[in-house]
Amino acid sequence: MTDSRCDPKIGLPDDVTSEQGCTGNGGTLDTAADCVIQLRGIVKRFPGVIANDSIDLDVERGEILCLLGENGAGKTTLMRILYGLYQPDAGEIFLNGRPIRMSSPRAALGHGIGMVHQHFRLVPTLSVEENIVLGLHEGRGPFLNPRKTRKKIAKIAEDYGLRVDPRAKIWQLSVGQQQRVEIIKALYREADILIMDEPTSVLTPQEVDQLFATLRTLVDDGLTIIFITHKLDEVMAVSDRVTVLRKGKVVATVPTAQTDKRALARMMVGREVVFRLEKMPLDRGERVLEVRDLHALNDRGVPALRGVSFDLYAGEILGVAGVSGNGQQELSEALAGLRRTSKGSAVLLASDLTRCSAREIADLGVAHVPTERIRMGTVPNMSVRENLILKSYRRPPFCRWSFLDQRAAHLNACRAMEEYAIMAPDDRTAAKLLSGGNIQRLVLARELCGEPRFVIAAHPTYGLDVGATEQVRQVLLAQRDRGAGILLISEDLDELLTLSDRILVLF
Amino acid sequence: MRAPSFLRVERRTAPSPRVVFGVSLLAILVALIAAGIFFQVYGVSPIRAYGDILRGAFGSRLGLTETVRRAIPLLLCGVGLTIAFRALFWNIGAEGQLLIGATAATGIALFSGLPGPLLLPVMFLVGFAAGALWGSIPAALKAKLGINDVITTLMMNYIAIYIVEWLIHGPWKGPTMRGFAYTDRFPAAAILPTIGITRIHWPTLLLGLALTVLAFVLVKRTRWGFEIRVVGENPHAARFAGISHFKITVLAMVVSGGLAGLAGVGEVAGIHHMLLGPTHVSMGYGYTAIIVAWLARRNPLAVIVTSLLFAIIMRGGDVIKVTLGLPFQLVNVFNGLILFFLIGSEILMRYRIRLAPRRA
Numbered sequence: 001m002t003d004s005r006c007d008p009k010i011g012l013p014d015d016v017t018s019e020q021g022c023t024g025n026g027g028t029l030d031t032a033a034d035c036v037i038q039l040r041g042i043v044k045r046f047p048g049v050i051a052n053d054s055i056d057l058d059v060e061r062g063e064i065l066c067l068l069g070e071n072g073a074g075k076t077t078l079m080r081i082l083y084g085l086y087q088p089d090a091g092e093i094f095l096n097g098r099p100i101r102m103s104s105p106r107a108a109l110g111h112g113i114g115m116v117h118q119h120f121r122l123v124p125t126l127s128v129e130e131n132i133v134l135g136l137h138e139g140r141g142p143f144l145n146p147r148k149t150r151k152k153i154a155k156i157a158e159d160y161g162l163r164v165d166p167r168a169k170i171w172q173l174s175v176g177q178q179q180r181v182e183i184i185k186a187l188y189r190e191a192d193i194l195i196m197d198e199p200t201s202v203l204t205p206q207e208v209d210q211l212f213a214t215l216r217t218l219v220d221d222g223l224t225i226i227f228i229t230h231k232l233d234e235v236m237a238v239s240d241r242v243t244v245l246r247k248g249k250v251v252a253t254v255p256t257a258q259t260d261k262r263a264l265a266r267m268m269v270g271r272e273v274v275f276r277l278e279k280m281p282l283d284r285g286e287r288v289l290e291v292r293d294l295h296a297l298n299d300r301g302v303p304a305l306r307g308v309s310f311d312l313y314a315g316e317i318l319g320v321a322g323v324s325g326n327g328q329q330e331l332s333e334a335l336a337g338l339r340r341t342s343k344g345s346a347v348l349l350a351s352d353l354t355r356c357s358a359r360e361i362a363d364l365g366v367a368h369v370p371t372e373r374i375r376m377g378t379v380p381n382m383s384v385r386e387n388l389i390l391k392s393y394r395r396p397p398f399c400r401w402s403f404l405d406q407r408a409a410h411l412n413a414c415r416a417m418e419e420y421a422i423m424a425p426d427d428r429t430a431a432k433l434l435s436g437g438n439i440q441r442l443v444l445a446r447e448l449c450g451e452p453r454f455v456i457a458a459h460p461t462y463g464l465d466v467g468a469t470e471q472v473r474q475v476l477l478a479q480r481d482r483g484a485g486i487l488l489i490s491e492d493l494d495e496l497l498t499l500s501d502r503i504l505v506l507f
Numbered sequence: 508m509r510a511p512s513f514l515r516v517e518r519r520t521a522p523s524p525r526v527v528f529g530v531s532l533l534a535i536l537v538a539l540i541a542a543g544i545f546f547q548v549y550g551v552s553p554i555r556a557y558g559d560i561l562r563g564a565f566g567s568r569l570g571l572t573e574t575v576r577r578a579i580p581l582l583l584c585g586v587g588l589t590i591a592f593r594a595l596f597w598n599i600g601a602e603g604q605l606l607i608g609a610t611a612a613t614g615i616a617l618f619s620g621l622p623g624p625l626l627l628p629v630m631f632l633v634g635f636a637a638g639a640l641w642g643s644i645p646a647a648l649k650a651k652l653g654i655n656d657v658i659t660t661l662m663m664n665y666i667a668i669y670i671v672e673w674l675i676h677g678p679w680k681g682p683t684m685r686g687f688a689y690t691d692r693f694p695a696a697a698i699l700p701t702i703g704i705t706r707i708h709w710p711t712l713l714l715g716l717a718l719t720v721l722a723f724v725l726v727k728r729t730r731w732g733f734e735i736r737v738v739g740e741n742p743h744a745a746r747f748a749g750i751s752h753f754k755i756t757v758l759a760m761v762v763s764g765g766l767a768g769l770a771g772v773g774e775v776a777g778i779h780h781m782l783l784g785p786t787h788v789s790m791g792y793g794y795t796a797i798i799v800a801w802l803a804r805r806n807p808l809a810v811i812v813t814s815l816l817f818a819i820i821m822r823g824g825d826v827i828k829v830t831l832g833l834p835f836q837l838v839n840v841f842n843g844l845i846l847f848f849l850i851g852s853e854i855l856m857r858y859r860i861r862l863a864p865r866r867a
Binding site for chain 1: 728729730731732733736737740741743744746747748749750
């Protein structure tokens, strides 16, 4: 995997790199091969962790290079260094063989490096074209030149099939369209190297296909793309080469054609990964939930659920599939008492959930693993211990005569952290310091204690790495085998097909 | 701008209490230095000015007792504000809540006709209720309609101020006051006892200290405190957990406004023995208490210390005026500077500077 053709002369004196831009003196690299970017010995430390541990990375011109790794492997940190958002503690960046210092994203853009972040950097109330020219100075004086802007956007849109209405406001666009705006934004700034940070995590399968087609067109046109992901299927589908990171180090770089999912997973996780889950035969019990003719509006006041009816039985997983925005969110919220319904009923063992508050529903034995696990599922500044009693703090043993029992909460936290393998220094650690997988385990531990009868799991493995995903799925199956009725909402078709006993499609 | 290469600025994950304390102290120190410039401009040596202020606050028995009596309303308002701030409700209206509490107590003292022994307890109860009501109006408006709390609480201060003005110039104007805009003096049974000849109305002081401890227990140990914190830290999670945003916001503001109302009762029943012009009743205690609560980092117990600190500064205002012959308003400049540096220091707490290891 290491070929000598891209080897730079390392150990340059500091002053060569200290000036911005290419100094062009003795620091140039031998560029026999066509390496656009070379990173050498990049080190980045954060308090308590080494996010990047002397990383070397070569990016060849006109390729799609996947950066594969679990959450916290250091992929995003590395790319933020390349994009000038972080300064490395050590190491050098070479662009076309010359050492450069990325002092800011503006400098990176000046060198033709653009980045599409996982969470978009768009202003919702501004239009597409306003967002695209934001921060540029091209018109005369303080004035914008909308006609020129629109023409240039139209050209980019046509060349790469990135169709979007330049006058639409961002908030009116779907997530896929917003991502297109981000790509256009980078191309508008004449980026020829595009960093995509987990671009598919917010997209539906159809949108993913469309994105991959776009990326292919871009590469055919001479652009270079660095694609950050933790999804193996995407690596196989889109990349030319793949560099695997684990715990801040490069494990290997291999041509995609010469590897497979199993090998990549082993490199990424560091052990064999079970792709097939052991699933017990269905042992369906009594009916838990009876939903009849459920109607609800979405946040914009448009009907999102129009007469949804289904039954859910104990001991089964009912999958809910559908393009995002088809009412999955509204369905889970309506059943959890977080959204008012306009018509219909949802009867859980003789109580109609549509007439209950969120608290009453939780007390009926309904667990809810929400889509937005950080925003809704946790209180980031509060401790793991407190987050674990967020739903049960009013009841004994945690609360007696309105006083909270810290000892009981502590014992509860110790048990939960052990049972669900929540990694934290202790139970007083703030929840915001946990990784995504640990936060989801925390939410599961809290929601699933007390043997719920009905579990709403909304995108339970969204954004999680392979190891955490595997564990979450096993937890859900264990709940099923115990006799809970589970409503599984997911956009991951593999997940739905593997876990569900029946599948419901919202359209 | 970049730090020199041998220094490194790092993000802290969570500032320790020691860091918080140290940075707060530093902020006050920097504010003192900045305020010193003003003294210098007036031709007074800052060192002499601070010396005089400290002597004024502690040097004599009068100074000490005047400091303590100013700490009483700051303590009550400040403790209330820590609770409101924890629920992420920006109560800028302690001033108005204090005035309304004072007004309600005056009404009871002068017009209720209650028998003597009942008078003071009822005044405190009604003062609390009035402040609580005044505070819960903006709370309800925010929780139900999403109306900005800063604006409503601030505006309600002016309503309270003009209610007091109207009462003392109009219907409640005391016939025995020879045309001054005061109400009549309270009957003896409606006047709080003080320590000796000082102006420390000790029942309010004791009440304040007891309520401080109670507020601390409420926040740290009870389910309501837990709910207030969840609502303040993450309203989405609160909704998800079935915590009523409305109930908790109103609860926090009932406590916050009620405590400010008690402070108002203490001022009229302990110091003035009548209702008079709003700036005389309060002297901006409700506004200063915002800084008091902020400096205490929303911890009710710490308010005991910070309220005393700001009482010294307010007492310093007297010294500035009497001894140094400078305008009293310098106190406001000083308060503003402290708040400025305090809020500015928040960002400092999240970083630390370290010597960088030599590059490999």
